[in-house]
Amino acid sequence: MAAAGAEGPRLAELLAAGRRLWDELEAGTEPSSGAPAVQDKVRQGLDALQRAAAMVAQLELFSENEELEEIASADLKFLLLPALLGALTLKQVDQSRRLEHLQSAREHFLRFLRLCRSYGLGAALLPPEERDGSGPAAPTQPQPQPGLVAMALSRRAKIERYKQKKELENKLASMRSFVEGGTADEDQIREFHILQIQKWISTSLEELESIEQEMVILRSRDAARQAPAAPHGPARPARAPVRPFILTRDAAQAKVFGAGYPGLPTMTVDDWYEQRRRQGIVSGQSVPQRAPAGVSDEELQKQQQEKKEEEDDEEALQKARNWDDWKDTHPRGYGNRQNMG
Known part of the structure; x- marks a missing residue:
């Protein structure tokens, strides 16, 4: 059942290649956007898993009309294909297509969760919008803010899910050597694959929450870029240039x-x-009133004084006479005793 034909790699080999590349990317310390070699592994892993998923669909390994007990133990591991595809899709770093990658990864994770639900695995852990089959809400529909009780319940569920995930990882680590070494019996192999599926159910739910948050941020950013700038007031008429x-x-x-x-x-x-x-x-x-050309300030002052006298300004006239009398009896500079002891 695991063979795809006489030519090309077998289905199990393609799944193993995709899993191996995923494990290398998870264990590596280099960021996914830091080196082209990392993105090459992402592309190779996606190619292998996509070919394996196409073979699974062609062979019709899984059906909604069958029970979990009807699936062969060796075929249980192929249930993980959609989850692995979603995880590797998130490793792509093309920012111009980031929203497209998020939507594609979301579909992979949801397909995996629906498949698990059809076999009775993690049915109660589907996202709320997927449990009744209504699908996700429209992107433009505003979501109500959760209350304190809802936030506390969500936090408690995340903590419980984290504890269960750690327990599954510890149990899988203890069983891996037996299964991969070929010494485990069929019951142990079956339990090992079911534990892996349950672990990826928890991982898929976590990734879906992160995807939803990032998609909201990206849509808000795109909407802000496309929104026209608001006018700041009536436009001022253009002024003619001054010559x-x-x-x-x-x-x-x-x-x-x-x-x-x-x-x-x-x-x-x-x-x-x-x-x-x-x-x-x-x-x-x-x-301003300007003086005629060639007239000094002193002459202008005299003219103004004479004009006042002509207008019969008694006060100005008396002041002028007193000043003339004082100048007749006092030499120029009289009374300036500064610095003279």
């Missing part, structure tokens, strides 16, 4: 700079303020 020009103090400088830079327009400060006032940017009151 450069030379700002001069007066018309005389405008003529000088204009002659040296014929490519750039010139503009005095007064012209610039007048242009800004016409554009409504500055008010007329903000335009």
Whole structure:
């Protein structure tokens, strides 16, 4: 029954090759993404197990209409093929296809659990969405947050499952030498394979939980990348570029700079303020009053003083007269006694 034909490796050899590569990957200390040799082992293991799974389907080794006792002891080990395929699929590190690999591994593990359920192995340990045959929830459907009681029960179940897994591993380690050495009888071989199946049931449930969590993270990341950026407010109208020009103090400088830079327009400060006032940017009151060209600050001050006197500013006039009288009787610098003892 284990032969696939006259040519090519036998079914048992393909399963053994896949198991051997899986054990080497698990025992190795090098990360799965660290070296091409590791990924080569992953591809070789997947190829061997996929060919073995195709042979099992062709030979129709398992059927939902038969009982566990009807399966030959030598064929029980082939029940592990879907679980091994799922475990090796998770070892692939192509990030661009990570979600695809997670979905494929999930299907392998679920196929293994359904097959075990059909033979009465671990029926109560199927994921909740698989127990009633409804299938997994839609990816976009929000899942309710578990309560404290549900979280405590889940934690207790994980601890119990971990203890059972350790007990199975210890028992399998004690029986492995007899089975692989050929000294075990049929009952021991059958028990050994059933213990292996139960161990992989626990492993499959753990991997399914990790897969669901990673798929949620990947879908959220992809949704964030595809979501358009929210507008931050109404778009501002584009402003016309400002043409450069030379700002001069007066018309005389405008003529000088204009002659040296014929490519750039010139503009005095007064012209610039007048242009800004016409554009409504500055008010007329903000335009500074500039002195005529050639007039010094002292002469401007005198003109302002005379203007005040002309306007009959009595206070300013009296102050100016007192100042003139004081200058007549006091020489320049009088009263500056600083540093003179």
